[in-house]
Amino acid sequence: MSDEQELTGPATQTRRALLTGAGAVGAAVILAACGSDDSGGGAAPTSGGPAVPSTGDAGGGDREGAQSLARTADIPVGGGAVYPAQGVVITQPTAGQFKAFDSICTHQGCPVTNVDGGTINCTCHFSKFSIEDGSVKGGPATKPLPAKNIKVTGDQISLA
Template sequence: MSAARTGLGEVRASRRIVFSGLGAIGVAATLAGCAGSDGSSSQQSAVESGAELATTDEVPVGGGIVLTSEKIVITQPTEGEFKAFTAVCTHQQLVVTSVDGDVIKCDNHGSSYSATTGEVEGGPAPSALASVEIEVKDGKILSV
C-alpha cells in the first residue's frame, strides 16, 4: 500500500514514497550542478576601460599569462600579436589555470582552448572563451 488514509481525511505517504521523492530531488540537484554553461555574461570581465592589464614583456611569445583577479587570459601566439579572452572556463565557470604553448588549460576538469582563437580544443567545455578587447600602446596592454 503506497498511502494510508487517516480518520481525518488526510492522506499520509509511506516512507518508501517519501524517500523515493527525496532521492529524485537529490539526483536532479546533482545533475543541475554538473550542467555546463552557455558562455553567457557570467564569464565577462569587469575591468575598467583603459586599465593596464600587463606589459608586453610579461606575455611570452607562443604562450600567455592568466590574470586571475581580472579573469582575463592574454596570449601572444606570434611575436607582436596579442589576444585576450575571458579566463573563466565555460564548463563550470572556474578560472583557467595556465597557458602552455598554444593551449589555454583549465586543469580543474581538463578543458583546453586555443590560445589564438579561444575555441575549445578538448575536455568538457561546451563553448569557446569569449574574446576580450585590448589595446597595445607603448609596451602596455590595456583594456578597451
C-alpha cells in the same frame, strides 16, 4: 580541593570557552584564505613572464585613463598569462599579436589556471582552449572562451 574538582570548576569552563572561541576564529581565517582564488591581484605567470600588480600601470603611470595589465614583454610568444583579478587571459600566438579571453572556463565556470603548450588550460576538468581564438582544443568544454577587447599602447597592454 581535589584534582577532580579543579578540572571541572569555573576556571576550566572559562578556559574551554576561550579555546573553543579561538578555534572558531582560526577556522574562519583558514576558510577565508581557502575561499579566494585571487592571487594577490597580479597575473598568474604561466609560460614565463613576471607577475604584474593589478593596481596602477606596469610602466609607472596610467595612460589615457586605461589601467595597464601587463607589458608586452610579460606575454611570451606562443604563450600567455592569466590575470584572475581582472578576469582575463592575455596571449601572444605569434610575435606582436596579442589576444585576450575571459578567464572563466565555459564548461562549469572554474577559472582557467595557466597557458602552456599553446593552450589556455582549466585544471578543474582539463578543458583546453586555443591561444589564437579561444576555441575548444580538448576536454569537456563545448563552447570557446569569449574574446575580450584589449589595447596595446607602446609596450603596455590594457583592457579596451
